[in-house]
Amino acid sequence: MKDDDEIQWWFEENTGLKKIAEIYKRTDRITVYDDVLDGRFRDRLKLDNQTGSLTITNTTTGHEGDYKLLINSEIKRFWLFVFVLESVKEGDSVSLNSDLTEMKDNDRIQWWFGYNITVIAEINVTVDRITVYDDVLDGRFRDRLKLDNQTGSLTITNTTTEHTGYYELKINWEIKRFRLYVIGEFKNSVSVKKGDSVSLNSRLTEMKDDDVIQWRFGDENTLIAEINKRADRITVYDDVLDGRFRDRLKLDKQTGSLTITNTTTEHDGDYRLLMFPGEIFFSSKAFRVSVYDSVHCCGPTEAVIRLVLSALVGVATVIIVVYEIRSRRAE
Template identity: 70%
Template sequence: MKKMFLKLVLLCLCLWRLDGVFGELVIVKDGDSVTLNSDLTEMKDDDVIQWKFKNTLIAEINKRADRITVYDDVLDGRFRDRLKLDNQTGSLTITNTTTEHVAVYYLQINSEIKRFRLGVQRELLDGERAVSVKEGDSVTLNYDLPEIKNVFVIQWMFKNTLIAQIIKLLDRIIVDDDVLDGRFRDRLKLDNQTGSLTITNTTTEHEGDYTRLINSMSTDFYLHVFVEMSVMEGDSVSLNSPLTEMKDDDVIQWRIGDENTVIAEINKRSDRITVYDDVLDGRFRDRLKLDNQTGSLTITNTTTEHAGDYKLLKFSERFSSKSFRVSVYGE
């Protein structure tokens, strides 16, 4: 279980490829290089290739003009000295990747367009703390000292959005719990003595990166929120998705463990339900049932081998995920 919190997968994307409206999904470890392949063996003399990050042009090859151009100073220089183009195939390599490079990439070859979705997997940074909480419980992100001394301002950020602060000089506590569609409304508590932040009644919407700024110093936290499930050995357990009904273009995956092994998926676009019950030495063989309407997963005739961390990934216009921790006990 502990390994799960030592390695965080941003956007929870993995080496699963999905063609069509979603494009090709690729994952890379933070700091490594990744190549987005054009699938060409050789460009023709009149070919023109353009690579875009979201809607911004970052690289192009014009064989007619015999020109290769890399626009690595756009977007505040996040691609500076990181882009390499293959003059023969048009493939794009991004070196020294960071989470700033997570997004949809578009490859246009003449009049044809190909999409890529890039996810970045990283390990916890030095000084970053991983915190886990069961959905519905409260969690406190702790300050290191028992009492604040020589501190003027403490600020708490969630994914770069200010959610709470203490201004010691004015003896004021300010909670901005209406930001981000109100997901923190009536859930935030600040300790004026220690600067700790408590989140009550947690949901999966509160999972993610938190930053605490004290004067000019920062400390990072990653909060993982999971649903706890318990089942007696031999019984069934249902992991319920938050969906009431899947849409025609939805794609969901169920994964288990630190290695994010795929055990089931539904692709509504191609009207396909797939259960991979032969993976992991067949421990799920003839035990998995998927609800085609909601995407919920049921595991029948459970054993202790089925205990562990499960994750539901939903791919559509907006990516989302939900985590479960299943315990299996004997009589």
């Protein structure tokens, strides 16, 4: 920012524009109005005093909307979407919560799915009607959708990877967005010797300009690395989980593949790759990594192979010994 710059951040709602933050370089004053709009921004706004950029922490769906940045007399606009991210193992059930305690008499609720936005369920309280469209999209939701007639929340039972994607809840004129990914069976299993490196392949040849890739580990889905091509940013969170990944993670900036170097048994577990190739669509892959100690040999497949080879060597040795004995007797 220059010495005479003035920066203002505004948030637009149905009631109009509300100023939420500003910087005046002349007077070296930074002000955050985090008590406006019922305090939804309280303790969540941070202004960069060098660039004027605004950070919103601990986001909720209440922060979704239209933001305006006024730099002196120039205006820049942002539209922020806030998603609820849910994950579930294939075959389990998952509930997408409407956050309502009870619907009103004139409420209308609709649930939509996918990039092309297909309605899959709705409740019209006025006419007391609940409808589930479980035959749409090739019947992937057939006999799997349940609507709570009090709150409008949606439950998907017996999930498959086909239910991974973008869900939108419309409550009258308000919208709440969800991203659900269903973790399939770990078909990508990798075995690595302790101390060696292992690479988890994204299967991409090259990331696009707007791609975002995330790598997550364990049952808690802890974020350990990500690439944001939009922001031209590569981040490795190697201090999480007591630092077990510190100085061990390498991301391929072209493909998004992840390499773990100098592996230990602490790196044994489940890894998930989330790929966000567009604004609302995304896909996922699952990997299971087994780290074995050289003392205990290897993975189950290699162990069986070695056992068979040992048995064959033993049989061959016995045959040779018997042959020698018979030869000497013949002599």
